[in-house]
Amino acid sequence: MTDFKIHHRDGEGVSVIELKGYLDAHTAPDLETAFQKLLTEKKYNVVVNCRDLSYISSAGLGVFMAYVEDIRKNMGDIKLTNMSPKVYNVFDLLGFPILYEIYKDEQEAVTRFKEIKK
Amino acid sequence: MEVREFVDTAARAFGFSEEDVANIILAVDEACTNIIKHAYQYAADREIEISIFPSTRSFEIRIYDNGKPFNPSLIRPPDLKDHIGHKRRGGLGVYLMKRLMDKVEYNFIPGKRNEVRLIKYRSNASAVSGA
Numbered sequence: 077m078t079d080f081k082i083h084h085r086d087g088e089g090v091s092v093i094e095l096k097g098y099l100d101a102h103t104a105p106d107l108e109t110a111f112q113k114l115l116t117e118k119k120y121n122v123v124v125n126c127r128d129l130s131y132i133s134s135a136g137l138g139v140f141m142a143y144v145e146d147i148r149k150n151m152g153d154i155k156l157t158n159m160s161p162k163v164y165n166v167f168d169l170l171g172f173p174i175l176y177e178i179y180k181d182e183q184e185a186v187t188r189f190k191e192i193k194k
Numbered sequence: 195m196e197v198r199e200f201v202d203t204a205a206r207a208f209g210f211s212e213e214d215v216a217n218i219i220l221a222v223d224e225a226c227t228n229i230i231k232h233a234y235q236y237a238a239d240r241e242i243e244i245s246i247f248p249s250t251r252s253f254e255i256r257i258y259d260n261g262k263p264f265n266p267s268l269i270r271p272p273d274l275k276d277h278i279g280h281k282r283r284g285g286l287g288v289y290l291m292k293r294l295m296d297k298v299e300y301n302f303i304p305g306k307r308n309e310v311r312l313i314k315y316r317s318n319a320s321a322v323s324g325a
Contacts (some may be wrong), residue, residue, distance in 0.1 A: 101227040133223050134286035141278050162216050169293045170286060171274045 082110050090189050091119045092182065096128035099136035107136065111143040120152020123185045127158035132166050140176070153177065155185040197226060197244060201255065204246045208253050211317070217294040218253070218314055224287035224294075225257050225310045233261025233308060252296075255312040263302045 080103035083094040091114055099107060114122060124140075126132075144154050157179045159167065167173065179185045201222050205215040226242055234240040243258040269288045277286075291298050297313040 100223060101230070131220075133220060133227065134290050135227060137286060141274070145278050162213070165213070165216075166220065166290070169290060170272065175274055175278065 080106060082106055084110060084113075086119070087186060088190075090121045090123055090186050092123045092125055092186070094125045094128065098131040099129060100131065100133040101135035104135040104139050107139045108142070111139065115143070115146060118150070120147050120150040121189045122147060122152065122154045123182055123189070124154060124156050125158050125182045126156060126160070126163055127182075129159070129163050132163050134170070137167065137170055137172070140172075144176070153189075155179060155188065157182045157185045197222060200244065201246070204248065205253065208248050209316075210253070210314070214314065214317070218255070218312070221291045221294040221298075221312050222255055222257070224291045225312060228264065228287050229257070229259045229261065229308075229310075232264050233259045235262070237261075252313055252315045254314075257310045257312070258307050260307045263304075263308050264300070266298075266300050 080095075080097040080099055083096070085092050085094070093110055093114075095107070097103075111122075114120070140154060140156075147154055155177045156167070156172075158181060159178065164178070167176075167178065172178070177185070177188070179188070198219050201219050202215060205218045210218065222244070226244075229242055230236060240259070240261060245256045245258075247254040247256065266288055269285045272285050272289050288298075291312065295312045296315050297311070299311040299313070301309040301311070303309075
């Protein structure tokens with residue numbers, strides 16, 4: 077079995093999703109479930125911390141694309157952080173940096189949400 | 195995943211850089227995912243055959259299936275904004291494969307099998323010095 081884990085923690089008005097392991101066609105449904113849960117709970121400020129994400133394929137990227145519109149409609153956003161160069165390369169090849177905010181560090185993304193709130 | 199390990203070992207033995215090895219593994223993953231999804235429509239009992247042909251100048255992976263033929267010319271380059279607006283997800287894998295490899299070819303033997311060839315050449319530097 078492919079090793080993939082999602083850890084969810086809530087901060088002040090921001091939900092942080094930590095991804096660990098391999099995000100591919102096998103494991104993408106797990107991430108989908110996590111986003112569905114966020115939408116159900118009306119949590120629209122989402123930071124995805126990719127520090128421990130070792131691999132991503134287009135199936136994983138597709139999940140971010142499927143949910144960002146609903147989240148933005150509700151005045152929220154998906155911000156991505158802490159990517160390894162290998163993982164960033166895949167996001168970059170598909171043009172993600174134009175449409176998604178990508179930060180080096182989780183705290184930067186959290187701060188950005190707080191600035192918008194003010 | 196066994197396929198990843200198989201490709202990883204062969205690509206490393208060929209002498210590719212970490213980055214190239216990662217790119218090749220991803221391209222093979224995308225090709226297999228497309229076969230499972232489109233050619234076999236998730237039927238779990240179907241087979242995918244993967245053969246690797248290393249040569250002096252290039253590293254070639256051939257992936258075979260006997261499912262529904264796939265026409266890659268119908269795949270347009272992805273427009274991310276359009277994908278997001280319409281919640282579309284298709285086409286990303288084929289586009290990625292083309293970006294990650296030097297050459298992607300599709301061959302169909304009607305009624306028999308489909309073949310995807312993924313080719314990566316040795317880095318430009320060594321190709322030039324070897325010329």
